[in-house]
Amino acid sequence: MPQNANRQFLDFEKPIKDLLDEIELTTEREKKTDIDLGGQIEQLQNKVDETRKTITHNLTDWQRVQLSRHPDRPYTHKYIELMTENYTELYGDRNIKDDKAMVGGFASLDGQTVMIIGQQKGSNTKKRQLRNFGMANPEGYRKALRLMKLAEKFNKPVITLIDTPGAFPGLEAEERGQGEAIARNIYEMMRLKVPVICIIIGEGASGGALGIGVGDRVYMMENTWYTVISPENCSTILWRSWDYKMKAAEQLKLTSTKMKEFGLIDGIIPEPDGGAHWDYELAAQNLKKQILAGLAEIKNMKPEKRVEARIEKFSKMGFWEEV
Known part of the structure; x- marks a missing residue:
């Protein structure tokens, strides 16, 4: 740190x-x-x-949003470094190119082999540009799906670490099928026969997060957010100004506590006092402990039952009234 x-x-x-x-x-x-x-x-x-x-x-809701974006906050590669051994990164979607905003590969987690995938932001200006600020293109999501299918082939659990302000919104991304790539990932992740655990470790925005966010267990770290739109963009749409971003953050109910109350996540992972950026080792230790606990709950389920439970879990989300 x-x-x-x-x-x-x-x-x-x-x-x-x-x-x-x-x-x-x-x-x-x-x-x-x-x-x-x-x-x-x-x-x-x-x-x-x-x-x-x-x-x-x-902390207010807006302050938690700020903490989730803290420039000193640990990113996917840092957690992989501190939690796992023998990490072997894999590259490319076998179609267009390798997307630097999406990383992943096999690693050893407490003695068991897992496929770990996540969005990677950069630690300085040059690296942020290289990683496109954690905003993946369609090839990033197709790369992630390729790695998930590889894990399924070898019967290894999939761990995803979510930290993105959203999928890349550029014209070229839309031309290459951004929406289709994310939708395909959601569809295929729902049907993966291996255990899948998803954790929001920073920002969890919109389809960019959902593209690797469908799992048997979904957790959020304490000072993170998860919602359909960022507070700034919500403020711009509703009030035609960024000045109401703090109010938007409150109205979106985007914090881990609210997500747990709504039943959209399965648990909250505590962070060191002040945020994960104050103690990388403790933050990684807490994250690893929750991943192992989640795997222990689901790894012995039959694949068919696991898929069935996953579909039922996501089908029950939300509030509605039948008339």
Whole structure:
């Protein structure tokens, strides 16, 4: 994770930044004066921990959206690195090209082989451009489906890590069948005979998320969001301005807590105090623990029963009234 000097802070994280700056100054003073200031530094560090906890417990919906996009937040490759061993990345959709926004391959998770697939954002400007900011083209979804079918062939579970502001909306993507590619993935994932676990680790926007989001178990990390449209775009459509994005975030009911209440997800994975960007190892540990628990629940089911339960699960979602 980033060192203090390289950390980036959101506006509501300023109290944490001020305390960390004070720790840095106190540490420098200790080195220059040879006076033991360890007790003072420890007190300041305790204040940092308390402040992180306080901020986490009082977040608005819009602030959780901001945390899900935090530039220091761990992305798919980081979770793969911390959770698995022997990861072998696979490339290409065998039709157009390799989409850098969608990554995946076989890996060993606690001794069992799994296919792990996810959207990958970049850690700096150059890498973000390479990864298209996590917005996959049709070939990305076709690549993901190819990997899922490969996992099914060898009877290996599929794990998907969702983190995207949406599928790429460009003209060329539509010309190559963006809508069809996502629809095909939803259809095929519903029928996969192997266990499928999906986790929103950051942003879960629209069809871009659904394209790898159909599973036996669907989880959200604590400070993530999952909905049909981003708060900014919702604000633009309803109020003709981005100025109402905070209100839109509240009205969309997009947080993990609301999604669990609505029955759209199966569980919430806790994050370190302040967000996943404060402790990559703990965030990955919590994620891995939930994946293993989910696999244990479903791996012994007969494939036909598993598919049947998956179809029933998604068919029951939503609210309606028959007249």
